[in-house]
Amino acid sequence: MPDLDFAAHNTLYATHGLHAYAAKCPPQLVNYGLHYYSKPGEIVLDPMTGSGTTLVEAKLMGRHAVGYDIDPLARLIAQVKSSKLQDGWVEQAYETIYKKATKDIAALKSRKVSSALRARATPPDFDNRNYWFDKQVSAALAILAHLNFTRFSGHEV
Ligand SMILES: C[S@@+](CC[C@H](N)C(=O)[O-])C[C@H]1O[C@@H](n2cnc3c(N)ncnc32)[C@H](O)[C@@H]1O
Known part of the structure; x- marks a missing residue:
């Protein structure tokens, strides 16, 4: 079994640190799951996306990502964190x-x-x-x- 304790790792890289949303997964854990259960170019669905850890990580790993959440604040944060912005x-x-x-x-x-x-x-x-x-x-x-x-x-x- 791999070591899935990420307490000592940086979990705030890319846009992961933009908001301290409650009950966020460590992105490394999501990365581990996506590595084994999806391929680049595939679509990843997170039906309870929270602040978008899975969406961000999926995009960083070359997957497409779709997320839903019942909470409008979570949807806003996830959208902001996972959208590509143009320079300026x-x-x-x-x-x-x-x-x-x-x-x-x-x-x-x-x-x-x-x-x-x-x-x-x-x-x-x-x-x-x-x-x-x-x-x-x-x-x-x-x-x-x-x-x-x-x-x-x-x-x-
Ligand atoms: C623990 S958070 C997910 C955190 C996310 N995996 C992350 O790492 O950022 C669980 C989310 O499920 C959402 N949720 C709960 N019930 C739901 C439902 N019936 N439909 C959609 N979202 C729901 C909550 O609003 C909450 O944002």
Whole structure:
């Protein structure tokens, strides 16, 4: 039986360390399984993909990978961790969002705030929101979430 104790190994290489999702497998264990049970070019399915350890490792090993999860946060993390980005894409997204958010936040301080901006700057309601978040901070977070969502859902902002 091989030694499958990876406690002393680096488990954070590639994008594996992007999020500390609960109950992650060591990628080396996934690698071991994929090595024996799949070939390069095949499709690997993980129906409870969590934060995407199997998807990332499968892609690193030249397999295609498909994952599902009931938890929307897990799906988002897995998608981010297992998607290939083009050079400069993150910087470009940051620049676009930063510029628009800065403009919106400055406009919030003016006397005339459009109804569209007011809607963008309204955070979702939840218990104790105003206790945990300063009003200006929640408005800025709502704007960032809006810009981020519209960008990643394919709607240009
Ligand atoms: C232990 S985690 C998987 C971790 C993953 N193997 C990794 O290493 O990153 C188990 C996942 O199963 C998901 N899950 C539980 N029940 C499910 C269901 N009925 N359908 C889809 N996903 C489910 C949970 O949301 C959780 O993210």
